[in-house]
Amino acid sequence: MIPEGFATLYAFLGLVAPGLLFQFLRERARPALEETAFREASRVAITSLVFTTASIWILALVSRALPGALIDLSEWIRLQSVYVGNHLWLVAWSVLAEVGLACLIAWLVAAALAKWFDDSGGRYSKTSVWHLAFSASKPDGKAAWVEVRLADDSKAWGYIHYFTTDLSLEKRELSLKGPGLAVQPKGGDLKELDRTYLVIPGPEIRRIGVSFKDTPC
Template sequence: MLPTTFVGVLVLLMVVTPGILLESLRQRAQPTRSDSAFLETARVLAAGVLLSAIGLLLMSTLAVVSPRAIIDLRSAMVDPLYVPGHLLLTLYSLVLFLAFTTTLAGVYSSIFLYPGILGPIAQESAWVSVFAGLLDRLNREQAGELAGRTIRTQVQVELKSGPVFIGTRDAFTVNEAMEGRELVLATPLFTVKEDGSVVAMETGWQRLIFAQSEIAVIRVRFAPNPNGARPVTKEPRSARALRMLADLFRSPRWLALLLVAELALPALSGHIF
C-alpha cells in the first residue's frame, strides 16, 4: 500500500532515495543481471531502509551531542504543531538526513562494489564508449602531445561473411537498437586480402556503410592526424573542477571525511548559535 498523506510520501522518498542511489552505483560497478522488477524493488527498499536506519542513528547521536543543531525528533513525532512552527529547521534536518544517507551509499559502493574491477561498467554500447567516450578522454590526456592536431580514429571492420575493410571512422548511429545500427567509414579506404596484404580501394569510393548485424569484429586504432589541425583550447575550469570533484567522490577516504564533516559542522553550529 502506498502512502496517501504528504508526510507519508515525504518519508517514502527519504527512505527510497538512498536505495535508488546505491542501486544505480551497483549497476555501474557490477555486471548487469536480468532480475525481475520485484527483486530490483526489494533491493532498493532494503538498501533504503538500512541506510535510513543508520542515518537516523547518526541524527540521534547529533541530537544528543548538540540538541539545537537539528529538530527534536521526539517532539516532531508527538506534537503536531512542532513541525509547522519550525519549518526551516525541519527542512535543514531533512537535507542533512539525505546528506548522511547518500554519503553512506557512496562510502559503501566505493569500498564493497569495486574490488577486482578496473573501472566502472558503462551502461552503453561498447562502440559508443570507444568512439565517443575514449576519444574525448584521449583528447584531454594527450592535449600537450597533440599540439593542436586532431586524433584520427582508424577502424578495421571484419564482416561475418569474411571480407575485411579499413578506413577512417566517419559516423555511427546510437539511437537505434543494436541490430539496426550502422557504422560509416571514410577515406582513405582499404581492403585486406586473404594473405594479409592491404590494398587501397579504387579512387572515387568515398564511404563504406556497414550494418551492425553484419559485423563480426571491429578493431580500433587512435593516431594523431598529421593534416588535421584544430584551435588549441584548454579544458574549461568548471569542467575540470567537476571532474576532480567526481574523482574525489569515488574515494572512500574522501567520502568518509565528508561524512565526518557532515556530522561535525552541524554539531559545532549548534553549540555556537
C-alpha cells in the same frame, strides 16, 4: 507550510535516494542484475531503509550532544504538523541532513564493497562498447581509424563517420569515410575507394580493430 502533496513527494524522493545511489554505484563495479521490476524496487527500498535508519540513529546522537541543532524527533512525533509549523526551517534542515548523511553512508558502503569484494580491477558500463571505443576514449585532436573484418573474411578500413549504438547488432550500422577509405576482398588486393562513405550493416561485422590518428582535414 509546504503543501501536503509536495511534502509527500519530497519525503518519498528522500527515502529512496540512498538506495538508488547505492545501486548506481554498485552497478559501476559489477554487472547489473537481471530481475523483475518488483524485485529491483524492493531491493532499492530495503537498502534505502537500512541507510536511512542508520542516519537517523546517528543524527539522534548528534541532537543529544548538540540540543537545538536538529529537530526533536519525539516532539515531532507527538505534535506532528504543529511542530512542523513552529519549526519549519529546522525541520527542512534536519531532513536535508538526514538524506545527505544516508547518501554518504550508501556511498561509503558501496566503496567498501567495491574495494574488498570486487577484484575485477575495472568498471562495468551500460554504455555501448562502440561508443567507448570510437568516441569516449578518443584523445583530443585524434580520430578513430578502424579495420573491420566482415563475415565473408573481407576487410574494410576508414575513419569512423557515424555509428548507431542504441539498437541490437542486427539493426546497427557503421559508416566509414576517407581519406584512406579502402576494402580488401578475401584473398584479393587492397583497393582504395573514391566514394565518400562506406556503410556496413551490423550483421556483416565480425571484428573491429580501433586506432587513433590525427583528425583528417
